Amino acid sequence: MKIRKAHYTKNGESRVAGKLYGDFYDHCGIRRRIPLFDDQKNSLEAARAIERMVSIRASGEMLPPDLRRFVENTLPRIRDKLSEWHIVDPGAMSGVQSLDELVDLWEKSLADTGVDVEYVNLKSTRVRQLLRDAGMHRWQDIRPDAVRAQLTDYRKAEKRPMSVATSNHYLQAIKQFCKWIVDEKKLALASPLVGMKKLDDGNALKHARRGLEIEEFHVLIAYLEHAPTVSCIPAPHRALIYTFAVETGLRLGAIERLTVKRVEMQKGKPAVFVPKRNRIKYGADRWIPLGDELWSLLKPLIEGRSPADKVFTLPTRGHASKMVKSDLKGARDQWLNGSHT
Numbered sequence: 001m002k003i004r005k006a007h008y009t010k011n012g013e014s015r016v017a018g019k020l021y022g023d024f025y026d027h028c029g030i031r032r033r034i035p036l037f038d039d040q041k042n043s044l045e046a047a048r049a050i051e052r053m054v055s056i057r058a059s060g061e062m063l064p065p066d067l068r069r070f071v072e073n074t075l076p077r078i079r080d081k082l083s084e085w086h087i088v089d090p091g092a093m094s095g096v097q098s099l100d101e102l103v104d105l106w107e108k109s110l111a112d113t114g115v116d117v118e119y120v121n122l123k124s125t126r127v128r129q130l131l132r133d134a135g136m137h138r139w140q141d142i143r144p145d146a147v148r149a150q151l152t153d154y155r156k157a158e159k160r161p162m163s164v165a166t167s168n169h170y171l172q173a174i175k176q177f178c179k180w181i182v183d184e185k186k187l188a189l190a191s192p193l194v195g196m197k198k199l200d201d202g203n204a205l206k207h208a209r210r211g212l213e214i215e216e217f218h219v220l221i222a223y224l225e226h227a228p229t230v231s232c233i234p235a236p237h238r239a240l241i242y243t244f245a246v247e248t249g250l251r252l253g254a255i256e257r258l259t260v261k262r263v264e265m266q267k268g269k270p271a272v273f274v275p276k277r278n279r280i281k282y283g284a285d286r287w288i289p290l291g292d293e294l295w296s297l298l299k300p301l302i303e304g305r306s307p308a309d310k311v312f313t314l315p316t317r318g319h320a321s322k323m324v325k326s327d328l329k330g331a332r333d334q335w336l337n338g339s340h341t
Contacts, residue, residue: 001051003036005017005021006021006035017035019037020035020039020040021033021034022034022043024051026054027057053067053087053088057088071088097138097139099131099136099137099139106124106127106181107120123173126170127174129170130173131174134146134147142174144192144196147174154167155167165201168199175194178191178192178193221239221242224236224242227330230323231315231319231322238327241255241314242324244298244312247294249288252320255314256310256320257310258274258312260302260307260308260310260311261307262274262311270290270298271289273285273286273287
């Protein structure tokens with residue numbers, strides 16, 4: 001590469017540019033001229049780096065770490081020209097893109113794979129929160145010690161401390177993001193979090209849970225015959241939701257998304273179709289037959305409705321558990337105040 005002062009004409013007068021220009025041929029054999037720096041030393045260093053990048057681009061190899069650092073730290077106008085001429089592969093630009101921009105790309109990549117929108121939002125929200133709270137704005141800011149310290153702060157927070165299981169979910173999300181940066185976008189040579197391990201939570205549940213006995217479920221349904229409205233949902237409708245859940249074994253997400261068109265006759269018997277879906281943890285499409293008694297309760301609910309209508313009315317996200325707890329408490333209080341004392 002030749003380095004020289006550029007001459008130009010202004011108002012009919014020949015002038016010399018203040019900065020030095022590099023004159024070279026790129027990997028395609030096209031002659032290029034790029035503005036460098038005002039001083040000879042920095043211009044020579046930049047010229048040597050650009051010459052190496054041209055050779056590497058022609059051979060199809062990846063940029064070594066020192067040239068990646070040059071791209072990240074050089075003047076934006078030099079970086080933009082190298083990118084415009086495709087001397088710098090977009091992979092070398094990871095360090096100059098903000099992590100917010102990279103998370104946007106990752107979010108779109110997840111959505112393009114066909115996974116549920118809520119799953120995409122959950123993953124990206126966790127990553128964004130962790131990056132923001134840890135003060136990480138560029139790819140080079142992501143460090144195991146920073147991630148570990150922030151997750152520790154979450155778990156030790158005075159208000160609403162995070163459980164170990166949830167902390168592990170946050171770690172899994174950001175490791176997934178970093179792996180995508182390396183494997184799919186080729187924006188880095190390796191993930192900085194590759195060695196981080198999940199914490200052992202001892203398989204402990206945050207809340208002790210157990211299933212209802214048949215007798216207890218009957219007490220709940222009996223209570224709902226005259227129970228008040230909860231979360232704007234009448235007691236008979238809640239009773240049908242619980243009965244449907246118990247007989248089909250479906251999770252809340254599947255029940256919430258069940259539409260009228262998914263209830264069909266299969267071989268002369270009523271059944272519900274549950275498609276494969278990430279967020280409700282079903283790995284394959286399935287048909288679930290409905291018993292005669294359940295069908296007699298469900299049929300009036302769907303007759304005459306649009307195929308796209310949801311079968312059941314449920315509380316807003318995050319409030320279904322409150323509805324169930326309210327009904328269980330009411331059923332228990334009624335049972336204690338009755339003959340079973």
